[in-house]
Amino acid sequence: MKQQTPRNIEVQRKQELLNRIAPGLLTWYDKSRRSLPWREEPTPYRVWVSEIMLQQTRVEAVKPYFARFMERLPDIEALAEVDDDELLKLWEGLGYYSRARNLKAAAQQIVTEYGGEMPSDYRELLKLKGIGSYTAGAVSSIAFKQPNPAVDGNVLRVIARLLEDNSDISDQSVKKRVEDDLRPVMPKDRPGDFNQALMELGATVCLPNGAPKCSNCPWQEFCLVGLHGTWQQYPQKAAKKARTIEDKTILVIRTSRQVVLRKRPKRGLLAGLYEFPAMDKKASLEEVR
Ligand code: SF4
Incomplete structure (x- = not known):
């Protein structure tokens, strides 16, 4: 029999844990998901705009901005043509204004290079201004049902706790590794729900500040931090x-x-x-x- 090295055991244990996450997570999500405007009508445009607005901003703060934005700029063409001052007025108070400018620049790219239709392919999405791996993963999985992970700080925290992984989550190579780890365990029939469920778990159960609510968590029976009570040590993050x-x-x-x-x-x-x-x-x- 082939003898296992410590490294093999570590990898195998990690894989076993990752293989267990999807079923319970989706069952929990079906019961616990919040009803959000962009979730109920997940067109590519609405998913994209909401994901950009949600970066660095709380869900409750985004809701009125999203409603106003959709009313005034209901589609990609309208966004591509909007006057800069009006765009910034619609964004006023959300902060990080380059997000708004990039949205408009990407809308113009979509009109000129993709005939006004948001591309569904992950690699094509990455070519659009302001779209990185997280947003490309979110749009392609939620709006187009493609199995691409959407890994943000919430997801990094949840996975670091699941595995008691002490890697620095501000390191881009760690993000890339988590994306690679999640891709094969995403259920092919519900990739968008899987991503949203992970985000929801991070936002409502495996909280960033303070103790996670492990007794409400679908992974409580196998999450290493949940079992060991070590949440204060995970995730690890280099000082800003x-x-x-x-x-x-x-x-x-x-x-x-x-x-x-x-x-x-x-x-x-x-x-x-x-x-x-x-x-x-x-x-x-x-x-x-
Ligand atoms: S069991 Fe606790 S620490 Fe682990 S993922 Fe769930 S909420 Fe987070």
Whole structure:
């Protein structure tokens, strides 16, 4: 009989755990899924826009933005043609405005290069502005039923806990490895539900801050962190770089009816948005005058 090396045992154990995740997860999702506007009518356009809005933003905060966006820009053509200022107004308050600009640029690509139809192929989706492996996986699986994983921070956390994997989840190679691990265990008949169920588990049960609700989890019988109570150690993440702090003096220059605003440059932080003029330092009253 072939003797197993420790590495083989580790890989085999991991595979056994991964092979167990789909059935219970889907049964749990069928009972627990939240009804969300983009879920109930998962057209490629709606899935795409919602996934971009949901990056860095909570579901509840996204809902009114999504409704307004769909009302004003109901399809890819409308998005491709919208005026920049109106687009930014629709996005105002969601933050990370490059997401909105990339949406429009990708809509224009779809109109000129794909006849106005969102491509269904994962690799074609990756060619669109602002679409990375997560969004390509989400759109291709949810809207086109293709078995591509959609791995974001929530999914990385859940899988790291399942396997007690101490890899640094901010490392892109770890993300790629998790995508490769999930692809073969995705049920071919429900890839979109599988991805959404993983995201839902991360958002509502295997929580990012504080203790996970393991007693509500479909994996409680085999998840290693659930069995060992080691959730505080997983996932592992390298410390973020310290934020840069800049001093500015904001100038509010106004008459009784008007105020001076300027438009920021087309590139860089808050590109193209309006702002009060500012001096790049903490200025004294004398300097301002
Ligand atoms: S059992 Fe607990 S730690 Fe494991 S995936 Fe479920 S909620 Fe997360």
